[in-house]
Amino acid sequence: MVADILGAQADTTAPKLIIGEGRNMKNAKVYVAEQTDATTNTKTNEAYFSNKVTATGLSANTAYYYSYEKEDGTYTEPAEYATKSTNNYSFIFVGDPQIGSSNELKGSDTAEFYQAQSDAVRNDSFNWNTTLNEAMDKTGGNASFVVSAGDQIQTTKKKSPGKSEMTSEIEYTGYLSPDVLKSLPVATTVGNHDADNANYTYHFNTPNSSDLGSNGVVGGDYYFTYGNTLFMMLNTQDTNAAEHKQFMEQAIAANPNCTWRVVTLHQDIYGSAEHSNEPEITNLRYTLVPYFEANDVDVVLTGHDHAYSRTHILEGGHKTVEYTDDEFDAELDKDMDAGENPATRYEAPANISADSKEPADVAYLNYLNAVMDKDAVEDTEKGETVVNPDGILYMTANSSSGSKYYDLVPRMQSYIANRWQEDIPTYSVIDVTDNTFTINTYRTDNDQKIDETFTIKKGVTEDIKSTSVGKVKNQVYTGKQIQPALKVTLNGKTLKAGKDYTVTYANNKNTGLAKATINGTGKYTGTQTVTFKIVPEKAVLKTVKAGKSGTATVTIGKAGGKISGYAIQVSTDPSFKKVTTYRTAKTTYTLKNLSKGKTYYVRVKAFTKVSDKNVYGAASKTIKVKAK
Known part of the structure; x- marks a missing residue:
């Protein structure tokens, strides 16, 4: 358990946290907070401190009380x-609470701004609280924690009045106000609205x-493990992909036996709304994805786009434009402009026609097509x-929270399996077992699912006899x-040699019937045997010489390997439409009963x-001969 206490202090004496089992706090432990100078309110010169505690040694399925x-x-x-x-568990996945974003007076240093900010925080926090309560109810109160994909608050230091760190504090107060958060841990991700203000670090105690x-x-x-899952939380406001690669490798090396590997980052590198096709987003995609694939990441959870989307299983996307x-x-802007008085819509209008000849339009559409990554869609069931x-x-x-929404892009990307936007807050409940990762996503207004239940199964072995082998x-x-x-192949998916199976061969040197035995490995068990034919090499016809009285002697080069004989084909037509065939086991053969003065075409095949x-x-090759 990690706890964070932020408040004004008369001195630098760090506060304590007490935690124990049950209401009587049996076997209570006392922890002294790690205290950090937070920030100074220049108007009142009042000092603040961030106080963080990490409680250790807690047991699963146990009621604790803390003070x-x-x-x-x-x-x-x-x-x-x-x-x-920590065996079979659930967690809640949410995106962009962005408390305060419904304030349309962005950053003006006026009384109107502060009143609008206060109203926005009140409204957004109410909806945020509703979402968390509904999500907890959906899990029967059994969710272990929340994963938030970033942008906890709205007001960055850069855009706050007077560039004050303190402006966002009312928004953090709103974010942390739900009662459920007193007993529900949150694993936060750094979003672009969190990234330039150290207040983020004062409110969240991140492990590792x-x-x-x-x-x-x-x-x-940072990373944490829960049961059989390694969660790697990336601060991709730093776009140094090499550092994220190094971090993931270190986290995996420290936790090599986790069944599931989940990455969370803010930018929607495979989203489907306004941000999803931005070059800065797709550039980040193509730098990070190879590292995700190399480190066998199973799921990547993102936010930033304020619209729901779920991809197909993807592998091997690459930059082409x-x-x-x-x-x-x-x-x-041109493509998505809905006019001065737009009707309510959830998908942008697509003002740029597919047959536009304008060079800028053509370049734009070519780019959109390139980043759809249709070739990355894995052939799966x-x-x-x-x-x-x-x-x-x-x-x-x-x-x-519903503080801000973006319309879906008008051309759904090939990599998208499902997407949704109706300007209603949503949340996902993710259930994890030893071999399943199951996702259900709900809207908060009527508690209904917005997508089908989706499950990844792994570690499930398949009998290689169930596969199909191409001829x-x-x-x-x-x-x-x-x-x-x-x-x-299995259910349309092409298996990989060396990873999913190995092959051993028999009788595969000489001519005849050879065998290939497919041996399942990794996720596949059992064997399957297929056969193939090894045919004789191309025959060599050395000579065809006319003899007396309508005969001709054929001389054949000896074929390698085990053969049964040679088929000599004779025709009066160089295209061999009508053929007379003579079979022999010898390399010399005499053709008889040839018509005097007639030209014959001869060729041979080993069999x-x-x-x-x-x-x-x-x-x-064909040799022609004229009978005497």
């Missing part, structure tokens, strides 16, 4: 914190924090469950062992017998 010391030396009324199971990924203001990446933010911004995927699922959360074409004898590549049927190699 912390106040400024006057007294303690708060004990509040309950009930730990949950790293300097990697730090933007120099609100700290870097260069495009600048300046070029994009002008075209985006269609429907509500994906089994043992190789790629990654990306989810973007809608606004959890292996005939192979030509070479005198060496022949090992043709196989195409092995071998497979399952009582002759299998032929390629035909030799």
Whole structure:
């Protein structure tokens, strides 16, 4: 358990936290807070301190009560914190509470701004509280924690009146006001509205924090584990992908046995609303995704776009088109402009026609097509469950407070499996077991799902006999062992040699019937055997010489490998439409009963017998002969 206490202090004496089992706080432990100078209100010259405690040694499925010391030396009324199971558990996923964003008077240093900010915080906090309460009710009160994909508040230091760090404090007060947060931990992600104000670090106690990924203001990446899952929270306001890569490698090395690996970052690198196609977002996508794939990340949770989306399972997206933010911004404004008095809509109008000949429009549409990443969509089983995927699922959360929404882009990206926007706050409940990761997402106005239940199953073995193996074409004898590549598929998904299966070969050197045995590995068990034919090499016809009385002697080069004989084909037509065939096991053969003065065309094929049927190699060159 991590706790944060922020308040004015008469001196620098750090407050204490007491936590124990049950209402009588049995076996209570006392922790002295780690105290940090927070910020100074220049108007009142009043000092503030951030006080953080990490309580250790808590047991699962146990009711604890905690109390912390106040400024006057007294303690708060004990509040309950009930730990949950770490085996099968649930957590809540939300995006962009952005408390205060419904204030339209952004950053003006006026009484009207502060009143509007107060009203906005009240409204947004009310909705935020409603969302959390509904999400907890949906889990039967059993959610273990909340994952927030960033932008906890609205007012950045840069855009606050007088560039004051203190302006956002009313918004943090609103964010932390729900009673449910007294007993429900929150794992926050740094959003662009959090990133330039150290107040973020004073309110949240992040475990296993790293300097990697730090933007120099609100700290870097951090991770935590819960049960069988490693959660890696990236501060991608620092776009140094190499540092995020290093952090993930270190976190995974420290926790190598976790079944699930989940990354959370703010930017919607595979979203479907206004921000999703921005070059700065897609550039971040193509720098991070290779590192996610290399480190076997299962799920990436994002925000920023204030609209819900869920991708197909994706693997191998790559950048193909260069495009600048300046070029994009002008075209985006043109494409999404709904006019001065727009009707309520949830998807932008697409003002740029697909057949536009304007160079700027053409470049914009080409860019949009390039970043759809249709080739990254993994061939997986269609429907509500994906089994043992190789790629990654990306989810973007809608606004959890309703303080701001964005319309969906008019051209849904190929990588999107489902998306939703109706200007209603939403939340997701994610259930995790040893081999399943199940997502359900709900709207808060009527408590109904906005997407089908989606489940990833992993660690589930499949019998390799259930797979389909593409037909292996005939192979030509070479005198060496022949090992043709196989195409092995299951439910439309192509399995990978070396990862999903290995192949052993038998009888694969000489002509005849060879065997390939597919041995399941990793997620696949059992074996499956397929056969293929090794046919004789191309025959060599050395000579055809006319003899006396309508005869001709054919001389054949000896074919390599085990063969049954040679088929000599004779025709009066150079295209061999009508053919007379003579079979022999010898390399010399005499043709008889040829018509005097007539020209004949001769070629030869080596053959071998497979399952009582002759299998032929390629035909030799053709030699013509005139009978005497």
